[in-house]
Amino acid sequence: MFIARAIPFMLALVLALVHGVFVGVAYAQTTELRFVTWRSEAPEVWNQGIADFERQNPGVKVIREIGPQSSTQLHDLLTQKLKNRDPRLDVFVMDVIWPAEFGSAGWTLPLDRYFSKSEQQGFLDAPIAANRYRGSIFGVPLFIDAGLLYYRKDLLTKYRVAPPRTWTELVDAAKKILTAANDPQLIGYSGQFKQYEGLICNMMEFILGNGGKLWDEVAMVSALEQPAARAAVRFVRDRIIGEVSHRGVLAYEEPESLALFTEGRAIFHRNWPYAWAVANDSERSKVAGRVGRAPLPGFSPAQGAAALGGWQIGVSRYSLQPELAWRFAAFMTGANMQKRIALATGRAPTRRALYDDPEIDKKMPQLKSLLETFKQAAPRPVTPVYAPLSNIMQRYFSSVLALHNTDIDKRASFAGRDMNRVLDLLRDRSTP
């Protein structure tokens, strides 16, 4: 009787043990690869890609850690892990301004061994240059960004205004439309002017468009005090924000500024290429089909400048499986993956060949016309001390834009002095 009752129990126990052993074996054979990234706009493409990679590499499980969307906050998360030499971080996405810093700190693996010069030639020059520091390459470009001007085609046509070629034309056009439309909801210009990294991109575009620069990379001194840079900053304060925008933009990052545009409440809008797909998606945008796009204006025609943006994939120096991490980076940045990401999200690929891909051309005929903009996009200066320099500039730009009646000349010279102190750190290089 007792035995009869015990049999099912024994059976269950044996089954559990056997199952446990098998699971254990399967577990022991799994290699985990940790990938820190942000939330993609097309998660299904990423899930699919990662599943494909796992299929091609049996026994590998990619663990994704989703970090903050904001570049600044993701930077702080990654640098904490890297600083602590966390072996449970193998591979991660990098903003275009990080490779020099991470490479200099010794946090990323130099990839020259895997990523040959000839292989690099298949990519656009600007993002490759951004991943290079002191002769080594520290990341593989995933997609490229450049600042673009979006505008309401319907409004420009209705009020007979041509797409502006200069910033002054843009302000005049915006004022003309604002007066004629007489819509209290409408503003002239929406960009990213919050105190964060995007502020640097926006302001750099104005400064370069006026023939100025952020700092002189040869003399290694600040150029914010130069007349061209100061005039551009003054123009943004007095004319862009003072005359055609509203003060809300001083708290805007990309999503907020784009939302204003897709709600039909902004005539002109500065953003990266991804905004095109969003603005023309009738589910997410009230202005779908009524959007135009042009290179950013300059202060004289054909002087416009676009900031180079974009993301790369890098491998941690402290990864216990660099070979596998590299294979993953190569897979995610491969032609196949870049094409799938481009088709799903409108993100611009970094591989030259994809600009002649018939399928991409059919889905995104506008992409080819951007190639010239991408080729000429201006990188933010490559330096391991980019983060402190950026914080000084963010403080300067935000102060002169947000505070009333600030003395731009005085603030520029303060910011310049602070920047020079940081740049001087690089001079110590010669003295060991």
Next chain:
Amino acid sequence: MKRSQDAALWFLLPSFCFVALFSLFPIVESLRLSFYRMILTLPWLGQRMVGWENYADLATDPVARDALVTTLLFIGVTIPLELLLGLGIALVLNEAFRGRGLLRAVVLVPWAIPTVVASQMWRFIFNDRYGLVNFMLFGADTSSYLAPLADPYLALAAIMIAEIWKTTPFAALIILAGLQSIADELYEAASVDGATSWQKFRHVTLPLLKPALLLALLFRTVDSLRVFDLVYVMTQGGPADATNVLQFYGYKKTFAEGMIGYGSAIAVTVFLLSLTLALVYLHLLRTSRWKEAGL
């Protein structure tokens, strides 16, 4: 006697080890690092002992000075309001009425919400396109909506409001505990003497509540000197550095810029500031207890 003391020491050992590992060690290590120049992104500079250089730089750093002013302003505005509101709430909750138990629990909700979540919520409330504040002020007239987080003065005020909302319940809780320790006979005696409600409050409640108020003041001051999450989520220190409090500045220096030495000097300064304030309060607390006991 001796034996039981030995046992007590053994019992204390685990918690001492815990505190030593997670509190003492980081403090001492920060102190050590604050005397070095160490920049993570420039490893070839090495780790060089520079003595008081970081502190000298800090003393002359205008951004740090502004951050200190912002922090003190933040404390100076939020804490009196928190204590005042907390006192009001505690007085109400100390009365007997139906549903008091429920209300006591409800009042604690803001304090129980993780700060990051609350900050995100307040960011939405102050949003310039769909924020609740704007809706309450202007209704459907979206063209007059304000952008509080885009204005240097309003942004700081917005963070103060979020902080007051978040931590007033904590002050109320401590004050309520103080109120409950006041014996009813004292009020009965005052009533017999013909004291009005105000006189009872002024001459019975308030003096006996002093220790509780000082305790609330101590906790709140030390805590709000370390304000960080609200700034991190709501403004990232902007606009125009208007919400750049000391802790956030130190965080930026250490984690975003990799300036370990300088960042540590800021952390140590914040630590010393709160230690000093804590000691002053503790001293006040002790003297007020003595007076109470008639010493």
